[in-house]
Amino acid sequence: MKKQSRIWMGAAAIILLGVYLFPIWSISLNAPQYPEGIGLNIWVDTIEGKSPHDLQNINGLNHYIGMKEIQPDSIQELTIMPYLFAGLIITGIVISVFGNRKWVLVWLGAFVLLAITGLVDFYLWEYDYGHNLNPNAAIKIPGMSYQPPLIGTKQLLNMRTTSMPHIGFYFALLSMGLAAWTWWNNGNEKSKVTGTKLNHKLKSVA
Amino acid sequence: MKLPIYKSVLWGLPAVVILSLILYGCPSQQNLASNEEAAQKVYVAPGEYDEFYGFMSGGYSGQMSVYGIPSGRHIYTIPVFSQLATNGYGYNEETKAMLETSYGFVPWGDAHHPELSQTNGVPDGRYIFINENNTPRVAKIDLKSFQTTEILEIPNSGGNHASPFVTQNTEYISAATRFSVPMGEDGDKDVAIDSYEENFKGTLSFIKMQDDGSMKLDFQILVPGFDYDLSHAGKGPSHGWSFFTSYNSEEANTLLEVNASKNDKDFIAAVNWKKAAEYAAQGKGKIMPGEYVRNYIDKEDHIAKTERNSEVRVLDPRELEGMIYYLPTPKSPHGVDVSPDGELIIAGGKLSTVIPVHSFEKMTQAIENEEYEGEIDGIPVLKYDSILAGEVENPGLGPLHTEFDGQGNAYTTAFISSEVVKWSLDTFEVLDRIETYYSPGHLMIPGGDSQKPWGKYLVALNKITKDRYLPTGPELFHSAQLIDISGDKMKLLLDFPTEGEPHYAQGIAADIVMKDQVKFYKLEENNNPYAVKSEEETKVVRDGNEVHVYMTTIRTHFAPDNIEGIKVGDKVYFHLTNLEQDWDVPHGFTVKGANTSELLLMPGETRTMVWEPKRVGVTPFYCTDFCSALHQEMQGYIRVSPADSDVEIAYGTG
Structure with missing residues (x-):
């Protein structure tokens, strides 16, 4: 890989530090009694209230x-x-140092797989919280479950629940995009070379 | 012969009708804004906030009421000098000590004058102070939480009326006695009442605001036995001085309405408090006995504590020069107010036909030139003509109090003619007048006694209500009127009832107070020794016949909610901690047959109730504040067994 591409791959890896600095996902609740809102931020290592006591x-x-x-x-x-x-x-940085295009794809594949697994896992947690309810609960409404949406907005009793990616998620997305671009760009460079050669040939034919 | 007389009477009748229409019908309509215009100006849409906080004294309710201005909505009552069953102030173990005095526990007070703390002569929204007239005290309310956090008793005072007025950076809060009393300087306070002239004295007290925000009685100035009525501190050029009105310079001790109204002039006492503070700092004056307490909410554990003191530094003008001067002022002056630029000292000579206005500059010159007309007990009396800036003619009958709009105008209430009179600080001419309903005492313009008034609204605080609202039997709330003072003509906008007797009031732009509001108390900062911070820590502990119940509340149950092993004759302390950590989720607590008020617990707060069970049986307890959808389920039982029973302590949540 060209030096420039290796820098891009390194950037893809480093940008991932953003998931430690910002929440990855957010769940916001709105209700008549909470005009100011109440909600949760999901971080890479914890779940926190949007305000100190929200959780x-x-x-x-x-x-x-x-x-x-x-x-x-x-x-x-x-x-x-x-x-x-x-x-x-770490592996992203290592790949950027050695500059192996194939490994960029492997890295990207692992990342995408991890992301999908994470979202599926998140959905299963939400399903479990929303359906697996204490039979002795004070409020029981036949047929009602309280699973928050994976992404989007849903009315759950008095709570309007909105689930959306947070800044950390977009860092991950950007990292993914950069890695994909690095892989794609290196591929294109090869075909570009072929293209020029072809052009050259065509010229000589002419 | 009879007919011509009859005829002339008939002729006179239309004239009477026309005259009475002119005199009666017209004036009341004169300054009334059109209904639409007035409604628009006082309308605060649902969910919107008022522009100003209005703090009104509750008078003989002993509390302070908080209003929104311009809507006139009553938004809160701050308990100060009286017990308040609504939230248990003065009833529960954590706040009882706030009402302690050198006379023991006093559950009531007569609050008169709220006064906001100031920085650079402008209300700063940190604290509001208020005086208690009967058992002389000054209270400090913290405006972050709207809670009374300190009450200081004033010794050697017969009634703390001229109080609490702050200096321009809240260096000092003043408190002067209304009643002079025998001070017992030579040890004897048991004297004949008609020895008044010989034995009775007044005191002007100066409370120092210390760096940690606590109040300390720094010194008192011993003054002749007049009645000291009201006060305001100087500002700008007159910073360093305070002014106190006095009446009864006749030194009468009976039928004052006649005997204290004889002299043409009484006095405003001009006090150089900076000079007096220097004397005090140098250890001058003498230490006199004086029992008084200071009650305060301990910042550490949020429990009220009482500190007892038995002596006070007293400065005597007969021995220490330059502290105090008398400004002769017509006819038993009531209010004394200082113009925003600090130059004019305006007296409300309640029996006077003019408003006398003294000049601070002329006063200092007169002092320098020793233009004295006499001396009373070491206090030089300045010449009236040497200090007078001017007199406001035709100010209405019974002028009492003056506030300012910051645009060169003064507004004075006239009690007898029931009006507010607007006049120019420049020409001393009356510019406008508006009726009030009925008989105003004080008036309030937000910031109106500071260097920078918000001169938009004026509130007239009336002493007589009569027909203003739907009748409620013989006893009525007082009435207040909101007047638009933004234009040349004053316009009546709103009429609203006020609780107790709001003598004086203060107003401040809402955003200054709003920005630092406490929404709830953090549980981790709760250092009450009886607090429990989780349900696992709750317990019931017997210690002889004392039982301590450490209980928690959270939506929607008490822990524990079943208690056994309590016996008749026990003294049960319920220590309740509200585990909630969210805005406006209080819980309440009471138990059947309790001889005290409920507890109202703000989130994160601990409060204690003492209960002495008298009957064998099972006694219910419950949450008194509708806290959640299952509030009615928030209840429990206590089993009370006979005194000689051997039922063991047991508790839990099933």
Whole structure:
């Protein structure tokens, strides 16, 4: 790979540091009693309230419908994720140093696979929280489940629930894009070379 | 012979009708804004906020009421000098000590004058102070939480009326006695009342605002036995001085309405408090006995504590020169107000036909030139003509108090003629007048006694209500009128009732106070020794016949909510901690037959109720504040067994 492409690959890896600096996903709740909003930010290693006590308050509200408490410490994925991203960053840098185009694709594939697995896992968690309710809950509405949307907005009783990617996610997306571009660009460079040669040939034919 | 007389009476009748229409019908319509215009100006749309906070004294309710201006909406009541069952102030163990005095526990007070703290002569929104007239005290309210956090008793005072007025950087808060009393300088306070002239004295007290925000009684100035009525501190050029009106310079001790109204002139006492503070700092004057307490909310554990003091530094003008001068002022002056530029000292000579206006500059010159007309107990009396800036003619009958709009105008209430009179600080001419309903005492313009008034609205605080609202039997709320002062003519906008007797009031732009509001208390900062921060820590502990219940509240249950092992004759302390950490999620607590008020717990707060069970049986307790959808389920039971029972302490949440 050209030096420039190697720098781009390095950038793709380094940009991933953004997932440690910003939340990856956000769930916002709006209700008549919460004009100022209440919500959760999902970070690479934890889940936090948007305001200091939001998590506690959301757990307090959820207990009425029998939803399990969200306890960040008990969610294993949040312990593993920081290491997975660290792995991506380190291997990304190594690949940029050696400049092997094939490995860029492998790296990208692993990243995309990880992302999909993460989203599926997130959906399953949401499904579990939304459906697996305490039968002794104070509020029970036959047929009602409380699974928040994976992405988008849904009305759950008095709560208008919006689930959206946060800044960390866009860093990951940018990193993915840069890696893909690096791979694609190097490929194009080859065909460009072929193109010039062909052109040259055509010229000589003429 | 009879007919011509009859005829002439008939002829006179139309004239009477026309005259009475002119006199009666027209004036009341004169300054009334059109309904649409007035409604628009006071309309605060749902969800919107008022432009100003209005703080009104609750008078004999002992509290302070908070209003939104211009809507006139009553938005909160701050408990200060009286117990308030609504939230348990003065009833629960954490706040009871706030109402302690050198006379013991006093559950009531007579609050008169709120005064905002100032920085550079402008209200800064940190604190508001208010006086108590009967058992002399000054309270400090923290405007971050709207809670009373300190109350200082004033010794050697017969009634703390001329109080609490702040200096331009809140260096000092003043407090002068309304009633002079025997001070017992030579040890004897048990004297004949008619020995008034010989034995009775007044005091002007100066409370120092210390760096940590606490109040300290720095010194008192011993003054002749007049009645000291009201006060305001100087500002700008007159910073360093305070002015106190006095009446009863006749030193009457009975039927004051006649006996104290004889002299043509009484006095404004001009006090050079900077000079006095220097004397005090040098250790001058003498230490006199004086029992008083200081109550404060401990910043550490949020529990009220009482500190007892028994002496105070007293400065005597007969021994220490240059502290105080008397400005002769007509006819029993009531209010004294200083113009925003600090130059004019305006007295409300309540029995006077003019408003006398003294000049600070002339006053300092007169002092320099020793233009004295006499001396009373070491206090030089300045010549009236040497200090007078001018007199406002035809100011209405019974002028009492003056506030300012910051645009060169003064507004004075006239009690007897029931009006507010606008006049020019430049020409001393009356510019406009507007009726009020009825008989205004104080008036308030937001920032109107500071260097930078927000001269947009004026609130007239009336003493008589009568027919202004739907009748409520013989006892009525007082009435207030909101007047637009943004134009040349004053316009009546709104009429609204006020609780208790709002003598004086203060107003401040809302954003200054809003920005630092506490929404709830952080549980991790709760250092109350009886706090429990999770349900796992809750417990019931017996110690002899004292039982301490450490209980928590969270939507929607108490922990524990079943308690056994309590016996008749026990003294049960319920220590409740509200575990909620969200804005406006209080819980309440009470138990059947409690001899005290409920507890109202703000999120993160701990409050304690003492309960002495009297009957064997199972006693319910419940949450008094509708906290959530399952509020009615927030309840519990306590089993009370006979005194000799051996039922063990047991508790839990099932």
